[in-house]
Amino acid sequence: MADVAKLAGVSGQTVSRVVNGHDRVTAETRDRVETAMERLGYRANIAARALATGRFGTIGVVMFKLSAVGNIRIVESVVAGAQARGYSVSLAVVEDPTEQNVRAAVRGLTDRAVDGVIVIEARILDTPHLKLPEEVPVVIVDSRSAHEHPTFGMDEAAGARAAVGHLIDLGHATVHHVAGLPDSNPAERRRAAWQRALKRSKRVVPESAVGDWSPESGYAAGRQLLTDASVTAVFVANDQMAVGVLRAADELGRRVPDDLSVVGFDDLDFTPYLTPPLTTVRQDLGAVGRRSLEHLIAQIESSQAAPVTRDTVRFVRPELVVRASTAAPER
Numbered sequence: 001m002a003d004v005a006k007l008a009g010v011s012g013q014t015v016s017r018v019v020n021g022h023d024r025v026t027a028e029t030r031d032r033v034e035t036a037m038e039r040l041g042y043r044a045n046i047a048a049r050a051l052a053t054g055r056f057g058t059i060g061v062v063m064f065k066l067s068a069v070g071n072i073r074i075v076e077s078v079v080a081g082a083q084a085r086g087y088s089v090s091l092a093v094v095e096d097p098t099e100q101n102v103r104a105a106v107r108g109l110t111d112r113a114v115d116g117v118i119v120i121e122a123r124i125l126d127t128p129h130l131k132l133p134e135e136v137p138v139v140i141v142d143s144r145s146a147h148e149h150p151t152f153g154m155d156e157a158a159g160a161r162a163a164v165g166h167l168i169d170l171g172h173a174t175v176h177h178v179a180g181l182p183d184s185n186p187a188e189r190r191r192a193a194w195q196r197a198l199k200r201s202k203r204v205v206p207e208s209a210v211g212d213w214s215p216e217s218g219y220a221a222g223r224q225l226l227t228d229a230s231v232t233a234v235f236v237a238n239d240q241m242a243v244g245v246l247r248a249a250d251e252l253g254r255r256v257p258d259d260l261s262v263v264g265f266d267d268l269d270f271t272p273y274l275t276p277p278l279t280t281v282r283q284d285l286g287a288v289g290r291r292s293l294e295h296l297i298a299q300i301e302s303s304q305a306a307p308v309t310r311d312t313v314r315f316v317r318p319e320l321v322v323r324a325s326t327a328a329p330e331r
Contacts, residue, residue, distance in 0.1 A: 001042070008036040058088050059296065060109030060136075062102070063120040066093045068213075069240075069266065070186070070285050074120055074141055077289030085297055090114055102130055110136065116296045119149075121185075137299035139292045142185070142313070150299075151313045152292040156186055159281035159318035160193035163235045163263040166279070166320055168201050170328045172233035172261065177208040178221045178245060180237040184213075190237045190265060211241045218244025226252050232260060232329045239264040239271050239280055246274060246325070257327035267321055276324035287316045 001019075005012045010033060017025050018033040025033075036042070059082050063071050079089050090112055092105035109117060116137040132138050132149065140151040167175045177194045180187025191208055198205045209225055211217030218241030225231050226249055236242040242264035246256060254260045256276055264271065267282035291314065 003040055004033065004036045004042050007040065008032045056113040056115055057086060058090055058112070058114045059293070060090050060092065060112070060114035060117040061120060062092045062094065062105050062109065062117060064094050064097055065121070066095075068121070069238075069268065070283065071120055073283075073285040074289040074292075077286040078118060078293050081290050081293045085293075087115070087297070099130060106133060109133075115300045118292055118296060137296055139296045139299075141288060141292050150295050152288050152295070153313045153315060154283050154285060154288055155315040155317050156189045156283075157193035158315075159265060159283065159320070160190045160235070161197045162318070162320040163265070163281055164194055164197035164201075166322065166326065167233040167235065167261055167263060168197075168203065170233075170261065170326060172329050173230075174198060174203045174206060175233045175235050176206050176225055176231050178218060178225070178234060178236045178241050179208045179210050180213050180241075182210065187213075187237055194235055211237070211244075213238055213240060215240050215244040215247075217241055219248050221245065222248025223252070226254050226260065233263075233326075234260070235263045235265075237265055239266045239268045239278060242278055242280070243270075243274065246278075257325055259330050261326040261329070263326060271321075272323065274325075279323045279326040280321055282319045282321050284316055284318070291316070 001012055001015050005015045008015070008029075010029060014025060014029060015033055018030050018037075059078070061075060061078060063075065065071060066075075075091070082089050090109055092109055094101050094105045106117070110133050114136060116139070117133060118139050118141060119132070120141040138149045140149050142151055142153050164175050175194065175198060177191060179191040182188070194208075195205050209221035211221050218236060221241065222234075222245035225234065226245075234245055236245055242262055245262055249256050249260050249262070256262055262278065264278050264280035265283075267280045271278040271280050
């Protein structure tokens with residue numbers, strides 16, 4: 001570091017500020033220091049920095065099922081936000097959330113010296129007797145309220161209520177539902193909110209169809225539901241299954257939205273370009289990731305842990321995006 005400072009014509013403290021990403025350095029000075037670092041082949045000694053600061057500059061993320069669209073959106077926002085704050089991210093994916101596997105994933109992160117942990121998709125936390133690390137701050141990303149750590153989540157129940165309310169307000173007698181996997185917490189929250197919304201509106205609650213989040217399963221559910229001409233409105237638990245329902249409707253001669261209305265959930269990139277464009281519930285999962293990360297970093301960089309209120313989730317509210325796949329039923 002002294003060699004870099006000499007070559008760049010600055011103090012050792014200025015070099016330290018550049019290395020640690022502080023903003024109290026002019027662009028010109030930063031360029032000189034970075035040029036000197038490159039010429040000398042300087043690399044920061046992470047171990048020495050950790051000894052000096054008590055931090056490693058790394059955040060651990062534990063998640064279930066990397067392929068899930070919602071999880072990917074959250075991880076992307078966490079990684080981008082962490083990099084902007086000078087942190088790297090170490091990721092552990094638990095495809096099979098047994099107690100042994102979850103313990104191994106958490107221990108693997110703490111052994112790699114992380115400053116804090118974000119746990120995404122709390123199916124992982126259903127593991128009996130699971131103990132999360134106590135030596136570092138932990139933030140949970142989930143939409144339930146049974147955790148003893150700070151928790152952030154999307155208000156999925158509000159999204160489902162908005163979808164059902166929209167269809168009821170259009171004049172549909174009831175709303176059918178294509179649910180996600182039975183062991184999925186998001187699927188259960190959306191299904192339960194759909195059921196409650198119909199009961200509050202004093203509407204018949206039909207039996208829900210079940211899919212596995214894929215377009216294929218939505219297609220199969222649509223073929224099952226839409227042979228009944230009395231079905232005029234369907235709330236689908238995600239956009240990918242909604243694509244399958246739209247395909248089934250087309251094959252069965254059900255015109256959308258003239259005699260069938262369809263609402264999805266997620267607002268994926270392709271939904272405005274379907275035929276017809278899909279009405280859906282938009283989830284700002286990036287905001288969930290950013291807020292979780294901000295809270296975790298605040299705990300890491302503070303001498304005192306942030307207060308935690310048990311059974312409280314800091315919710316981000318979704319938004320119903322109305323497009324051309326919903327309309328009043330034909331009389």
